[in-house]
Amino acid sequence: MGIITSVITFKGKVGNMIAYERNGKTCLRTVPETVRQTANTRRSAKWFGxxxxxxxxxxxxxxxxxxxxxxxxxxxxxxxxxxxxxxxxxxxxxxxxxxxxxxxxxxxxxxxxxxxxxxxxxxxxxxxxxxxxxxxxxxxxxxxxxxxxxxxxxxxxxxxxxxxxxxxxxxxxxxxxxxxxxxxxxxxxxxxxxxxxxxxxxxxxxxxxxxxxVVTPEVVAPKSRPNKRQPHASLATKPTINGQDPVPRE
The missing domain is CATH 2.60.40.10 (Immunoglobulins)
Incomplete structure (x- = not known):
């Protein structure tokens, strides 16, 4: 970083030179040819933006x-x-x-x-x-x-x-x-x-x-109760003995 001690006629970027003011002093620096960013620096730059x-x-x-x-x-x-x-x-x-x-x-x-x-x-x-x-x-x-x-x-x-x-x-x-x-x-x-x-x-x-x-109150969903109803009679499984109907058919 160079500090300008004479009159400078611009501020900002001109070519590869940047003139800026810091703590009341006019400074001069060059633009880097390449900028390497890691994933962390890109993430930090995004958050800063x-x-x-x-x-x-x-x-x-x-x-x-x-x-x-x-x-x-x-x-x-x-x-x-x-x-x-x-x-x-x-x-x-x-x-x-x-x-x-x-x-x-x-x-x-x-x-x-x-x-x-x-x-x-x-x-x-x-x-x-x-x-x-x-x-x-x-x-x-x-x-x-x-x-x-x-x-x-x-x-x-x-x-x-x-x-x-x-x-x-x-x-x-x-x-x-x-x-x-x-x-x-x-x-x-x-x-x-x-x-x-x-x-x-x-x-x-x-x-x-x-x-x-302003905090929006959280809506708590009611707990669902298990279904204790018995299955319909027509859907109930009939008991068998050795795979045969225990009631002999006419």
């Missing part, structure tokens, strides 16, 4: 309701979370931060509690100062996703504004998105200055705080 598509779908499903900018590594972090979790382990998405620089705990030392009835309780507490911020916006977002059909089946949101110049006595938010699929609950916090929203990435957060699956 599926995880990347799922990550892109999750981002697009939540994007219309998120008001903060994700950090530059959010895509890779989300894909890595899905790959590590394994197939259909959506519960592992809990705790994912769309802005990796800040978490919800920065704003609420006593963390909000989300219950299965769709209510979020934020305990009364002393909120720390956030520079010149005068107001804080808290947004609870619930998005229900059917990963089988790759569709968003419902969405709901509730918004709370907190005056940072006044004591915070606690608050409750609620959302309701019935239906089938996986429910992703995201809590977003933005701070506002006197003249508008703050774009300081340390003062804005969005984190998945709950993941709920």
């Amino acid at each position: 599926a995880a990347s598509r799922k990550g892109a779908f999750i981002r697009s499903a939540l994007a219309p309701d998120l008001d903060i900018l994700c950090d530059g590594h959010a895509v890779n972090r989300l894909n890595s979370t899905i790959v590590t979790a394994g197939r259909n382990n959506h519960a592992a998405l809990k705790g994912f931060r769309f802005n990796g620089h800040t978490g919800i705990e920065k704003f609420f030392p006593e963390l909000p509690v989300f219950s299965q009835d769709g209510k979020l309780h934020i305990p009364a507490q002393k909120l720390q100062g956030f520079g010149d911020a005068v107001r804080m916006e808290v947004k609870l977002i619930a998005t229900r996703i059917d990963f089988t059909t790759r569709s968003v089946t419902g969405m709901d949101a509730d918004v709370l504004h907190i005056d940072l110049e006044q004591p915070f006595t606690g608050a409750d938010l609620s959302v309701s998105v019935p239906g089938k699929g996986t429910l992703l609950v995201t809590l977003q916090v933005r701070t506002f200055l006197k003249d508008g929203v703050s774009y300081d990435r340390r003062l804005n957060a969005a984190e998945i705080i709950a993941v709920e699956e």
Whole structure:
């Protein structure tokens, strides 16, 4: 891997050279002439591709309701979370931060509690100062996703504004998105200055705080009982003695 120290006029692939950015530095590498893949590497590549598509779908499903900018590594972090979790382990998405620089705990030392009835309780507490911020916006977002059909089946949101110049006595938010699929609950916090929203990435957060699956109850088939009825008389076998009918015929 070479690191470019002068001006470079392209990014991406040109011929057998690829220019890309890594950790703020522009790098250059060549394309390998041949790529050998084993069955395991092909299987891993296929799973990584599926995880990347799922990550892109999750981002697009939540994007219309998120008001903060994700950090530059959010895509890779989300894909890595899905790959590590394994197939259909959506519960592992809990705790994912769309802005990796800040978490919800920065704003609420006593963390909000989300219950299965769709209510979020934020305990009364002393909120720390956030520079010149005068107001804080808290947004609870619930998005229900059917990963089988790759569709968003419902969405709901509730918004709370907190005056940072006044004591915070606690608050409750609620959302309701019935239906089938996986429910992703995201809590977003933005701070506002006197003249508008703050774009300081340390003062804005969005984190998945709950993941709920709708489990379809398993239908148990009743056990079949053995047939204890006697065979019909016409089908019953007549007894014989030495192969002869014991009742002499007229």
